[in-house]
Amino acid sequence: MSPVASLLLILLLGAVGAIVSAPLSSARRRRAKHAGDLAQLEAAREAKYQEIRDAELDFKLGKHSQEDYEAVDATLRGEALEILDRIEDLETAAQQQR
Amino acid sequence: MPSLGFASMIVALVVCVYGIGASIYGVRADEDRWITSGRRAVYGLALTLLTAFIVLEIAFITNDYTFSTVADTSSATTPLLYRMGAVWSSQEGSLLLWALLSSLWSSLVLFLVKGRMREVSAYATAILLAFDGFFVALAVFYANPFETLSPAPVEGAGLDPLLRFPTMMIHPPMVYSGYTLCIVPFAFGAGALIARKVNMEWIRSTRRFALASWLFLGGGIMLGALWSYSELGWGGYWGWDPVENAALLPWLTGTAFIHSLMIQEKRGMLKVWNSSLVLATGTLAIMGTFLVRSGVLDSIHAFGGATLGVPFVILIGAMIVGSIYLVVSRRSLLRSEHKLDSMFSREAVFLLNNLALVGLCFVIFWGTWFPLISKALTGQQASVGPPWFGRYTVPLALILVLLSAVGPLIAWRRSSARNLMRNFTLPLLGAVLTAIVLVALGVTGKPPAVAMFCLCALVIVGVVQELWRGARVRSAATGQMLPRALVGLVSRNRRRYGGYLVHLGVAILFIGVAASSSYQHGLEPRLTVGKSAKIGGYEVKYVKPTASVTPEQDSTHTGSTLDLGAVLRVSRGGRYVATLRPTESYYDSGEESQGSVGHLIGGQPVSHIAMSSTLARNIWSAVEPDISTTRFERIIEVGNKTIPITKPEDGMIVLAYLAREYLKHTPPTAFNLKVQPLLNWVWIGALIIFGGGLIAISPPPRSVTRRVRARAARRTVAAERDLVSA
Numbered sequence: 001m002s003p004v005a006s007l008l009l010i011l012l013l014g015a016v017g018a019i020v021s022a023p024l025s026s027a028r029r030r031r032a033k034h035a036g037d038l039a040q041l042e043a044a045r046e047a048k049y050q051e052i053r054d055a056e057l058d059f060k061l062g063k064h065s066q067e068d069y070e071a072v073d074a075t076l077r078g079e080a081l082e083i084l085d086r087i088e089d090l091e092t093a094a095q096q097q098r
Numbered sequence: 099m100p101s102l103g104f105a106s107m108i109v110a111l112v113v114c115v116y117g118i119g120a121s122i123y124g125v126r127a128d129e130d131r132w133i134t135s136g137r138r139a140v141y142g143l144a145l146t147l148l149t150a151f152i153v154l155e156i157a158f159i160t161n162d163y164t165f166s167t168v169a170d171t172s173s174a175t176t177p178l179l180y181r182m183g184a185v186w187s188s189q190e191g192s193l194l195l196w197a198l199l200s201s202l203w204s205s206l207v208l209f210l211v212k213g214r215m216r217e218v219s220a221y222a223t224a225i226l227l228a229f230d231g232f233f234v235a236l237a238v239f240y241a242n243p244f245e246t247l248s249p250a251p252v253e254g255a256g257l258d259p260l261l262r263f264p265t266m267m268i269h270p271p272m273v274y275s276g277y278t279l280c281i282v283p284f285a286f287g288a289g290a291l292i293a294r295k296v297n298m299e300w301i302r303s304t305r306r307f308a309l310a311s312w313l314f315l316g317g318g319i320m321l322g323a324l325w326s327y328s329e330l331g332w333g334g335y336w337g338w339d340p341v342e343n344a345a346l347l348p349w350l351t352g353t354a355f356i357h358s359l360m361i362q363e364k365r366g367m368l369k370v371w372n373s374s375l376v377l378a379t380g381t382l383a384i385m386g387t388f389l390v391r392s393g394v395l396d397s398i399h400a401f402g403g404a405t406l407g408v409p410f411v412i413l414i415g416a417m418i419v420g421s422i423y424l425v426v427s428r429r430s431l432l433r434s435e436h437k438l439d440s441m442f443s444r445e446a447v448f449l450l451n452n453l454a455l456v457g458l459c460f461v462i463f464w465g466t467w468f469p470l471i472s473k474a475l476t477g478q479q480a481s482v483g484p485p486w487f488g489r490y491t492v493p494l495a496l497i498l499v500l501l502s503a504v505g506p507l508i509a510w511r512r513s514s515a516r517n518l519m520r521n522f523t524l525p526l527l528g529a530v531l532t533a534i535v536l537v538a539l540g541v542t543g544k545p546p547a548v549a550m551f552c553l554c555a556l557v558i559v560g561v562v563q564e565l566w567r568g569a570r571v572r573s574a575a576t577g578q579m580l581p582r583a584l585v586g587l588v589s590r591n592r593r594r595y596g597g598y599l600v601h602l603g604v605a606i607l608f609i610g611v612a613a614s615s616s617y618q619h620g621l622e623p624r625l626t627v628g629k630s631a632k633i634g635g636y637e638v639k640y641v642k643p644t645a646s647v648t649p650e651q652d653s654t655h656t657g658s659t660l661d662l663g664a665v666l667r668v669s670r671g672g673r674y675v676a677t678l679r680p681t682e683s684y685y686d687s688g689e690e691s692q693g694s695v696g697h698l699i700g701g702q703p704v705s706h707i708a709m710s711s712t713l714a715r716n717i718w719s720a721v722e723p724d725i726s727t728t729r730f731e732r733i734i735e736v737g738n739k740t741i742p743i744t745k746p747e748d749g750m751i752v753l754a755y756l757a758r759e760y761l762k763h764t765p766p767t768a769f770n771l772k773v774q775p776l777l778n779w780v781w782i783g784a785l786i787i788f789g790g791g792l793i794a795i796s797p798p799p800r801s802v803t804r805r806v807r808a809r810a811a812r813r814t815v816a817a818e819r820d821l822v823s824a
Contacts, residue, residue, distance in 0.1 A: 005102035012106060012149055016113060016142040020120075023134035039214050043299045047363050054364075054510065057591065060571045061564065062520050063509035072511050 038094070041087045048080040099153050100165055103244040106150035107237055110197070113143045114231030118224045125220035125293070133220045137208045140223060143230055144201040151185070151198050154243055158185050163250040167191055167243050173256035175657045175686060183267035184257045189391060189406070190243035192270065196387070197233040199271070200278040203307070204230065207282050211303045218300050221289035229281050232413055240406055259685045259704040262657065263329045269321040273345055276315025277383040280348050282307040283355070284380025287373055291424040296369055296431050301359050306795055308359070308376070311383075312352040313791040319345050320784040331705030331720040333620065333772040335780065338487045343466040344386035347459055351379040354455040357448045357505075364510060365445065366435030370425060371452070373432060377421035382459075384414055389466075440512035447508055451501040454494055461490040492546050496553060499608055502601045503556040506564050521563075528559030547616035550608055557605035561598045568595070588793060596794025600787050607783025613776035614716075621771045627764050634773030636675065636717060641665040643723070643764040644679065645757035647750060658683035659698045660753050661706075662723040662760055664767060668710060676710030680721040680769075686746075693738030695749045699725075716777045722768040729763060730756055 001009070055076060059069040117139025124132030154165070158181050163169040171191075172184045185191040204226040211219050237243060283304045290300040322342060323335040336342065355375040361368050388410035425432070438445055464471075465482045472480040507521040532555035536548055565584060568591075573583035588595040619634035630639040644663040663681030667674070685701030692700040709718040725731075737752035 001101040001105070002099070005099055008149070009102055009105050012146060013109065016109060016146060019138050019142045019145070020113070020116065020135055023131045023138060026131045026134070040295070040297050040299045043302050044297070047298060047302065051364050051510070054594070057568070057571075057594075058509045061567050063507070063513060063517055065514045065517055068509070068512055068514055068517070075511075 038087065038090050041083055041090065045080065045083045045087065048076060048083055052076045052080065099157065099162070100244040100246045103150045103153035104238075104242065106146050106153070107194075107234060107242075107244065110143055110146040110150065110234045111231060111238055113139050113146060114227045114234060117143065117227040118231070121220045121224040121227070125217050130216070133216065133223075136220060136223050136227075137212070140201060140204045140208055140227060140230075143227070144198070144205045147194070147198040147201050147230075147234070150244075151194055154191060154194065155182065155185055158182060161254065163252070163254055164246050164248070165243075166245040166247050169247055169251050169254045171255065171257055173254035173657075173686075173688065176254075176257045177262070177657050179264075179267065180257050180262050180657070183261075183270075186270045186274075187257055187261055188243070190237065190241040190245070192274070193233055193237040193241055193391075194243050195271065196274050196278065197230050197237065199274050200226070200230050200233065200281060203275070203278050203282055204285075207286075207304065207307055215286075215290075215295070215299055215303060217293035218286060218289040218295050221292045222285040225285035225288055226281065229285070232409070236406060236409060240409070253688065255688045256657070256686065256701070259658070259683065259702055260329060262704070263325050265321040265325050266329075269318055269325060272314050272321060273318030276311050276313075276318050276345070277348070277387055279307055279311030279314055280352065280379050280383035282311070283376045284383075287376035287380075288420070288424060291373060291428045294428060294431055296373065296428060298363055298366075301362060301372070305359060305363075308352060308355055308379075309791065309795045311379075312349060312356055313788065313795060315345060315349045315352065316784075316791070317788055319349060320781075320788075324781065328707055329704065331707065331722070331770060333707075333718050333720065333770060333774070338465065338484050340466050340469075341386070341390055343462050344382075344389040347463055347466075348379045348382040348386060350455050350459040350462070351375055351382060354452040354459075355379060358452050361445050361448055367438070367445070368449075369432040369434065370429060373425050373428075374421075375452075375456075377417075377425070381414060381417045381421065382463075384410070384417060388414060442508065442513045442518060444505060444508050444510045447501055447505045451498065451505065454497045454501060458491060458494045458498070461494065462487070465490075495608065496546065496549055499550065499553040499557060499605065502604055503553060503560050506598050506601060507560050521560075524563050525556045525560040529553065529556040531555070541617075544616040547612040550612040554605040554609045554612075557601055561602045561605075564598055565595070590798065592793050592796055592798060596790045596792070596796075599790030599793060601790075603783045603786030603788075603790055605783070606779050606786060610776050610779030610781075610783055614774040614780065618772055618774040618777075622768065623771065624766045624768050626766045631769070631771060633771050635670060636773060637669050638678075638717075638719070638769075638771055639667045639669070640767065640769070641667050641677075643761055643767070644681065645760045647754045647757050648683075658685050658704070659750070660684040660757060662721075662725070662757070663706075664721045664723075664769070666708075666719055666769075668717055676717060678708040678710060678717070678719045680708040680719045681706045682721055682723055690743055693734070694741040694743045694745070695734050695737030695752045698746065698749050698753060699734075711778060713778055714775065716772070716774045718772040718774060720770040722770070723760070724765045724767060725756070725760070727765050729759060733759060 052073065055064070055069065055072050058064050059066075059073075064072065117136045119136075120132045120139060121136030124130065124134075124136055154167070156162075157165045157168050158172050159178070161168070161172065161174050161181075167188045167190045168184075171188045172181050176184065186195045204223075208219060208223060208226075286300045286304045290296050319342070322345070326337065327333070327335040355372065358368050358372055358375060362372050388407070391406045391410065438449075440446065465487050469479045469481045472478065503525060507525065508518070513521075529552040533548070533552050536542065536551060541551075542548060565587075568587045569580050569584035572578065572587045573580050576583060576586065578586060588599075621631055621633045623631040625631060625640040627640055627642060630637050632638075642665050644661075644665060646661045648658050648661055661681045661683050663679055666678040666680070668676045668678060683704050683706060684699035685704070687697050687700035689697050689700060691697075705720045705722070707718060707720045709716050711717075733752065733756045737749060741748045741752060
């Protein structure tokens with residue numbers, strides 16, 4: 001291997017080693033227990049809000065009758081409230097844990 | 099430098115193994131730092147493979163024939179653009195490209211989900227690295243791109259002339275990107291099943307990657323079709339070739355997934371179906387890669403003499419068994435949260451669309467793999483041709499186009515009869531009107547094509563109606579002028595209206611497919627100079643032959659040595675329409691056994707088609723000059739005897755003489771002529787699909803994102819609850 005190639009290889013090994021090993025010296029070992037569940041619920045909440053907005057747009061575009069829209073909207077908002085309740089429960093549990 | 103490249107590959111392999119171990123240990127031992135280190139191993143892998151790829155690319159650019167793959171697939175006479183793309187024309191280089199693209203996409207997705215889906219992304223990291231490791235291992239142990247030659251030859255064999263076409267420089271990276279992006283949702287889907295976290299988050303996080311794989315794969319397929327139409331000299335864009343089909347299969351299941359994931363996002367339904375689809379898409383992507391590299395089926399796109407079948411069979415077997423185990427063992431977690439409210443809902447239409455897409459996938463899968471199945475059962479390899487595919491795919495395509503018309507017009511959850519009537523009246527009128535116009539014009543001969551035109555009209559009017567109504571609603575709400583309201587509407591609802599544009603593009607593409615395949619005229623006349631042929635109402639006259647000795651005069655800049663062609667005059671009812679100049683290019687084969695002159699034109703000749711193209715029709719032509727006559731063979735024979743092999747420039751003088759003789763004594767020439775109505779609609783439709791896909795995949799405007807984030811930061815859950823309850 002030429003000197004230039006050798007030097008480049010050493011640089012590459014150094015860079016890869018640094019990238020991969022940096023987190024191993026971190027003091028933080030574990031993440032908060034509820035963080036994953038909270039992220040999932042937040043994703044579910046955003047999806048539900050999008051669904052509420054979509055239903056509203058569908059209604060404005062004439063795809064829902066007034067009655068259908070009201071029923072769908074009420075169902076969606078009920079489901080959104082359920083998700084919000086679960087988020088609140090989780091946040092309360094997390095605070096108590098701290 | 100080959101040693102640096104190979105050492106990089108070894109480092110890459112070690113990084114893969116380390117990353118898999120670190121990720122699995124991290125998630126099992128609940129150690130975040132090991133999970134993070136595993137994720138960073140993917141970044142390290144990307145850096146390492148990028149280094150290897152740059153080394154190889156430099157070797158191609160600088161004509162370094164100590165690299166065996168450079169000597170086999172490039173040459174000094176290959177133009178620079180094609181030398182740069184020649185990296186992925188070999189088995190070895192394409193494996194490296196596959197692994198590189200996979201590592202780049204994996205790095206991007208893992209960077210974007212950093213800090214979220216801890217367990218799922220740790221398992222996904224291990225799976226992504228396992229795939230990358232598989233391809234790196236193939237490159238290291240079976241098809242090493244850094245293998246050297248000693249002594250190095252003075253000149254390379256050159257890039258296959260068929261690949262010297264601009265879109266072929268983009269086509270393979272696009273298809274590979276599509277394939278490798280299919281692996282991202284596969285890895286996250288499998289990771290979610292392993293971690294037993296089968297909720298929506300993994301779908302939301304990888305949705306854009308599923309769309310990107312669909313977009314890249316679709317783009318790659320269309321570029322391949324364009325290459326086939328422009329370069330292969332047969333005048334078609336889709337030949338049901340096994341490798342083309344193999345790319346279409348994951349695209350079809352990917353299309354089904356893109357639709358059905360919306361049902362899971364909105365309703366928590368179809369979790370088993372979605373998991374199965376995403377795993378099937380990943381497996382089909384690897385099967386497509388296997389077809390190209392195993393050499394089990396004959397295809398113009400496959401690597402000849404490839405021997406990578408066994409490792410791929412093991413990988414595919416592991417993917418199928420693992421996928422089935424995961425879905426079956428986690429079935430209790432995959433239960434639907436809701437039921438279908440009504441058959442008159444978008445969910446129901448999406449379900450039907452999924453069934454049609456999977457049905458289409460099954461038909462094409464069967465037809466593609468039939469040669470292998472028949473060989474296994476009967477010992478003889480039989481294959482099915484375009485008529486077999488047409489028999490089953492045409493009805494399914496009609497159903498799909500119908501469903502793509504219905505989908506945008508129907509609401510989520512439920513639609514009342516009155517609303518359905520309101521939304522369908524105009525599109526149905528458009529379809530009926532189309533039928534009346536077609537009958538009036540006498541276009542009744544091919545019922546499936548006529549049905550397709552009517553259904554496409556249904557889609558087009560439906561989408562235009564949706565855009566119009568949406569723009570009017572927004573205009574009324576904001577006071578904006580209609581065009582600006584339309585832009586705002588699409589911009590703020592990119593996924594919805596990007597999808598509608600895709601449907602519009604599909605309709606336009608299918609109009610082109612139906613018209614060009616059902617109503618095209620084809621003729622393969624053998625003409626002498628001055629004679630004419632009649633085709634589809636046009637008269638095509640062979641005005642004169644053309645000949646040029648290249649590369650200096652090579653109009654298409656592909657590095658050919660000799661171009662022979664024809665000037666054709668096209669007229670209709672005596673009126674001039676167009677002049678066409680198709681040519682055939684001859685290339686240096688580099689094989690000295692063909693003689694000092696013979697090898698200069700001994701490579702595979704490539705047809706450069708010429709056409710007159712409008713929105714209404716293409717008049718397409720290809721020429722196949724005959725230089726096998728005694729006169730021309732004698733010139734080459736004498737040249738071979740008198741010109742030393744070391745003097746190719748003198749050989750070119752003989753070719754110039756041959757070209758002059760060809761102009762003076764032109765033998766009857768074979769032509770391939772076609773008149774194809776609406777063929778350009780295929781490309782226009784594909785562009786609209788691509789544009790719609792880009793809109794659907796792009797993130798919402800920054801202003802909207804900022805507003806949503808600011809609102810979320812301000813609000814407490816309690817305040818948000820009040821708003822939702824209001």
